[in-house]
Amino acid sequence: MDAPHSMGTTIIGMEYAEGVILGADSRTTTGLYVANRASDKITQLTDNVYVCRSGSAADSQVVSDYVRYFLNQHTIQIGKAASVKTAATLVRELSYQNKSFLETGLIVAGWDTHEGGSVYGVPLGGTMLRLPFATGGSGCSYLYGFLDQAWQPNMSREDAEKLVVKAIALAIARDGASGGVVRTINVNAYGVERNFYAGDQLPLFYDELAPRPTLIHF
Amino acid sequence: MRWEEEGMKQNAFIMGNKLMGSNPHAFSLIMPSIPITHTQTPYVTGTSVLGIKYKDGVLIAADTAGSYGSTTRYKSVERLRPIGQNTLVGATGEMSDFQTILQILDRLIITNAMFDDDNTLGPPDIHSYLNRVMYNQRNKLDPFWNTLMLGGVKNGVKYLGNVTMLGLHYVDDHVATGFGIHLAQPIFRNEWNEDMTLEQGTKLLEKCMLVLFYRDRSAINKMQIANITEDGVKISEPYALQTKWDYEAFSNPTVGNEGSW
Numbered sequence: 390m391d392a393p394h395s396m397g398t399t400i401i402g403m404e405y406a407e408g409v410i411l412g413a414d415s416r417t418t419t420g421l422y423v424a425n426r427a428s429d430k431i432t433q434l435t436d437n438v439y440v441c442r443s444g445s446a447a448d449s450q451v452v453s454d455y456v457r458y459f460l461n462q463h464t465i466q467i468g469k470a471a472s473v474k475t476a477a478t479l480v481r482e483l484s485y486q487n488k489s490f491l492e493t494g495l496i497v498a499g500w501d502t503h504e505g506g507s508v509y510g511v512p513l514g515g516t517m518l519r520l521p522f523a524t525g526g527s528g529c530s531y532l533y534g535f536l537d538q539a540w541q542p543n544m545s546r547e548d549a550e551k552l553v554v555k556a557i558a559l560a561i562a563r564d565g566a567s568g569g570v571v572r573t574i575n576v577n578a579y580g581v582e583r584n585f586y587a588g589d590q591l592p593l594f595y596d597e598l599a600p601r602p603t604l605i606h607f
Numbered sequence: 608m609r610w611e612e613e614g615m616k617q618n619a620f621i622m623g624n625k626l627m628g629s630n631p632h633a634f635s636l637i638m639p640s641i642p643i644t645h646t647q648t649p650y651v652t653g654t655s656v657l658g659i660k661y662k663d664g665v666l667i668a669a670d671t672a673g674s675y676g677s678t679t680r681y682k683s684v685e686r687l688r689p690i691g692q693n694t695l696v697g698a699t700g701e702m703s704d705f706q707t708i709l710q711i712l713d714r715l716i717i718t719n720a721m722f723d724d725d726n727t728l729g730p731p732d733i734h735s736y737l738n739r740v741m742y743n744q745r746n747k748l749d750p751f752w753n754t755l756m757l758g759g760v761k762n763g764v765k766y767l768g769n770v771t772m773l774g775l776h777y778v779d780d781h782v783a784t785g786f787g788i789h790l791a792q793p794i795f796r797n798e799w800n801e802d803m804t805l806e807q808g809t810k811l812l813e814k815c816m817l818v819l820f821y822r823d824r825s826a827i828n829k830m831q832i833a834n835i836t837e838d839g840v841k842i843s844e845p846y847a848l849q850t851k852w853d854y855e856a857f858s859n860p861t862v863g864n865e866g867s868w
Binding site: 481484485488489510512513514515516517518520530533 | 649650675678680683701706
């Protein structure tokens with residue numbers, strides 16, 4: 390059986406002590422061309438639930454739009470915030486029932502009163518798995534070993550955010566389909582916070598050079 | 608009870624099978640000549656499941672790996688699940704289809720409970736139902752990409768069997784799926800007997816799981832064993848087996864045979 394082919398992007402969802410961090414790169418490609426070098430792959434579903442999108446941009450957008458629409462109605466009906474599990478289940482149902490059309494891997498993460506922070510991976514095919522951390526997209530291949538070693542349970546907010554940014558930076562270094570900036574979203578009981586790490590602010594690794602003004606003189 | 612697991616597939620994009628009615632002839636609006644299907648190639652897969660009857664009931668074992676092609680992507684996938692009070696189902700193959708089958712079985716158990724007549728579904732009932740589910744999907748050329756193992760005890764009768772994605776089904780005293788068919792069943796045939804104790808049965812399953820860990824590339828050393836007796840279903844916490852690598856021939860494989868592997 391061939392390995393299924395991966396999709397451009399690196400996305401991560403990670404639980405920490407009080408909530409979750411979602412992270413993503415910002416490169417959208419059409420073939421070899423970088424169509425958008427500053428995309429936002431983390432999309433809001435409700436006030437307290439976000440989704441990281443990978444794979445076909447169109448497919449992931451349409452699934453997010455439907456789930457946001459359903460969750461909006463659901464929130465009105467129940468009179469309180471939807472749970473992360475509900476959001477993930479809706480994403481899963483759409484992914485599974487339409488699996489012959491869709492090519493998108495999603496990570497649903499957020500905070501609710503029942504479970505605190507939770508992260509759900511919904512890879513190709515529509516399997517739904519609750520995980521302490523999830524990775525997705527073509528860049529995630531480069532992160533299995535790194536996160537196996539570096540991830541700890543019950544990290545602080547700062548440590549978890551640093552780990553997510555470092556991991557995405559590592560994936561960007563090796564994966565041609567990932568690049569640009571790192572965007573993160575932190576969701577916990579107190580609310581939501583976005584962060585932005587410009588491409589030239591990311592940590593540098595093996596065999597990479599820090600930029601400096603040109604040496605060329607005329 | 609007619610099995611009603613189908614979405615209304617007249618929309619090109621399905622809103623979830625519970626919201627709409629059934630349509631056995633589902634075609635895409637985008638390309639009407641193409642029928643809508645589920646899994647044609649699996650993505651996230653589980654490997655072998657092993658099962659044996661023993662003196663007091665049935666033991667079923669499986670590891671907790673979810674593979675994605677050749678990568679071990681998920682290391683904590685629960686592939687053994689209790690159904691009702693008396694039955695356990697284990698799955699090999701595509702995990703999203705297994706999750707859907709669990710939804711179907713959930714509906715079955717709940718609908719049966721609503722009759723409120725103290726009748727419960729036992730292993731033979733679940734086996735027969737799963738066979739119908741799998742065979743009917745296969746007939747639509749839209750299989751659930753799983754081999755399911757099914758075991759339990761009800762009213763003193765021990766039951767153990769398999770259902771494949773083609774709708775093939777059978778029962779036996781010891782069964783296996785996936786790689787286990789080739790590596791574990793021969794060991795079962797040699798070493799199984801009817802009066803095994805819990806300890807003997809567990810040892811036999813662990814021996815076979817160890818062989819599978821050594822020889823099945825998709826297997827990991829993290830497994831669960833389920834014990835189903837008249838008193839109910841108990842699934843162990845995941846645990847790892849001791850492995851042996853310190854053979855002289857392993858540490859010095861090419862002594863006297865340079866260049867060999």
